[in-house]
Amino acid sequence: MSVVKLEGLVALLEGFPALTGVDLTVNAGEIVFVKGPNGAGKTTLLHLCAGLIQPKEGKGQILGHDLSSERTPIRKRVGLLSHSSGLYRDLTVLENITFWTQIAGVEKSEIDNRISWALERMELDNKLQNQKVRSLSVGQKRRASLAVFIVRRPDLWLMDEPHAGLDQEGRQAVDDLIEESVKAGATVIVASHDLERVLNLATRVVTLSGGAVVGVDHGGNK
Amino acid sequence: MKRLFADIGLITSKDLKIELRSRVLTNQVAPFALMILVLFGIALDADQQSLRNFASGLFWISVLLCALMAISRSMTIERDDEALVGLNLSGVDPIAIFLGKTCAIAIQLLVLEIFLGVGIILLYRSEVEDLWLLVATGLFACIAVSALGTIFGFLASGLGVRETLLPILLLPLLLPVLIGATRAFDDALGVAAINGWNWFAFVAGLTVLLTGVGAGANYLLAEN
Numbered sequence: 340m341s342v343v344k345l346e347g348l349v350a351l352l353e354g355f356p357a358l359t360g361v362d363l364t365v366n367a368g369e370i371v372f373v374k375g376p377n378g379a380g381k382t383t384l385l386h387l388c389a390g391l392i393q394p395k396e397g398k399g400q401i402l403g404h405d406l407s408s409e410r411t412p413i414r415k416r417v418g419l420l421s422h423s424s425g426l427y428r429d430l431t432v433l434e435n436i437t438f439w440t441q442i443a444g445v446e447k448s449e450i451d452n453r454i455s456w457a458l459e460r461m462e463l464d465n466k467l468q469n470q471k472v473r474s475l476s477v478g479q480k481r482r483a484s485l486a487v488f489i490v491r492r493p494d495l496w497l498m499d500e501p502h503a504g505l506d507q508e509g510r511q512a513v514d515d516l517i518e519e520s521v522k523a524g525a526t527v528i529v530a531s532h533d534l535e536r537v538l539n540l541a542t543r544v545v546t547l548s549g550g551a552v553v554g555v556d557h558g559g560n561k
Numbered sequence: 562m563k564r565l566f567a568d569i570g571l572i573t574s575k576d577l578k579i580e581l582r583s584r585v586l587t588n589q590v591a592p593f594a595l596m597i598l599v600l601f602g603i604a605l606d607a608d609q610q611s612l613r614n615f616a617s618g619l620f621w622i623s624v625l626l627c628a629l630m631a632i633s634r635s636m637t638i639e640r641d642d643e644a645l646v647g648l649n650l651s652g653v654d655p656i657a658i659f660l661g662k663t664c665a666i667a668i669q670l671l672v673l674e675i676f677l678g679v680g681i682i683l684l685y686r687s688e689v690e691d692l693w694l695l696v697a698t699g700l701f702a703c704i705a706v707s708a709l710g711t712i713f714g715f716l717a718s719g720l721g722v723r724e725t726l727l728p729i730l731l732l733p734l735l736l737p738v739l740i741g742a743t744r745a746f747d748d749a750l751g752v753a754a755i756n757g758w759n760w761f762a763f764v765a766g767l768t769v770l771l772t773g774v775g776a777g778a779n780y781l782l783a784e785n
Contacts, residue, residue: 389650415652423643427575429582438575442568442651471582487647 340367342495342526343388345406347397350387357383359550360397365528365543368521372537372558373530375547381530382421384547385497388528389419402494418493420501424484428473432463432483435472439487457490460516462508477504489516496520496527502536514540568653572661577668579638586669590627591676597623598680612685617746620681621739624674625706629728631669632710635662636718645718659711659779663772666707674699690751698749698761702742705768709734712775738767 343365350358358380365371373381386392388401390410399406401413426435436457440450458468461482472480481504488496496517502510510533517527517540531537538544541558580586601619602612639645639662648658678699681687689695713731741764748757 391646391649411652414650417650419646419650421643421646423646425644425647426642427579427638427644428641429579429638430575434578438571439647439651442571442648442653444564444652491651 342367344400348394348399349396350392351395367526369542370527370540372541372544379547380550385499389417389497390414417495418488418491420488420498424480426472431469431471433468436486440490443491453490457486461486481505498529500531502533565657568657569661573664576665590630594623594627594677609686613687614752616681616685616687617743621743627673628706631666632714635666636714655780656776659776663707663711667704670703687750691749694749694757698742698745701765701768702738705738705771708772708775712778
């Protein structure tokens with residue numbers, strides 16, 4: 340079953356074509372690595388799959404929903420880890436995670452368990468949990484963003500440079516999370532410059548250039 | 562419906578918590594408001610009676626100028642680290658986002674109005690003749706200002722328009738609220754022989770209209 344199905348997708352950013360006709364199919368349980376030079380359209384592709392950008396031309400389906408007319412149900416089921424932290428600087432890490440868990444509509448009875456799990460997985464101890472986000476280092480902020488990302492348990496993981504700013508342990512934790520999520524039934528698309536690390540995880544490697552797919556290869560995780 | 566109200570509450574309390582922590586309202590907006598009252602008083606070089614006559618207009622101009630700061634601040638906290646993208650992806654109803662942020666701004670403006678109210682009584686020696694008219698107008702007008710401000714804040718963010726354009730876009734559209742609220746206050750403070758409750762009805766109608774239009778517009782913005 341295909342989770343992502345894009346046919347001739349064209350997307351504009353500030354009036355300029357960022358994607359110029361993307362054809363891509365991603366099946367359930369895959370880990371797809373998207374590579375390409377700066378400005379190739381990697382981030383735009385992830386934003387498009389998240390339902391944040393309206394396609395200009397072409398057809399697309401994400402998790403069975405039409406990309407042009409059903410973007411609200413798409414947004415509810417995907418998770419997007421972007422370059423920005425997506426956190427509120429004047430709230431603590433714990434307050435941020437609690438807010439994002441509640442606003443995602445997680446069942447009340449499950450909220451505490453989910454938060455504890457996410458904090459533990461991203462190794463955010465009591466001291467860090469109670470620190471304001473503005474006082475965190477880049478790596479700590481990334482861990483907090485990842486905790487917010489995983490606490491929603493999305494069906495489609497869209498990750499833009501997930502290893503950026505993390506130390507070796509943090510990078511390994513991200514890899515473990517990706518593998519676990521796929522075992523639990525999720526599908527993952529990763530845009531990264533960390534070729535070696537992601538190549539081993541990926542089932543397929545998609546190369547973007549000039550806003551179009553110019554190559555698809557097998558990854559190291561077949 | 563229950564979920565909508567819960568989400569409005571979550572967003573409002575989150576914004577207020579951030580504002581309490583940052584202390585922008587107490588350390589920047591409130592002193593700015595006080596400064597406007599004092600500077601107007603000095604600039605007009607007026608006797609006490611003239612100041613009392615102008616008090617309503619000066620009060621509402623101060624509220625509008627401070628509202629611009631509060632609206633701008635409310636949008637900045639969503640834009641700083643792209644938290645608004647997260648809100649849009651969380652599946653929360655765009656109407657809840659709009660109403661949650663409007664409520665948070667309105668609560669801050671209410672606190673500011675109380676502060677300014679005390680200011681015009683102490684500095685301009687204004688006397689309250691109809692407290693209920695004053696309270697009702699203050700409440701509804703600040704909701705109207707917050708609703709229109711929130712939608713223009715989102716529009717400015719969505720269109721990539723610079724924050725400096727916000728006053729140019731917003732202030733002309735707030736003119737009817739300014740006129741209605743000033744007239745109602747004139748009656749409540751006993752400086753004009755008019756029926757202030759008629760002007761309150763005008764402000765209340767605008768509030769309902771602007772809140773409805775704002776909620777609908779934000780829904781369309783999020784969908785497109």
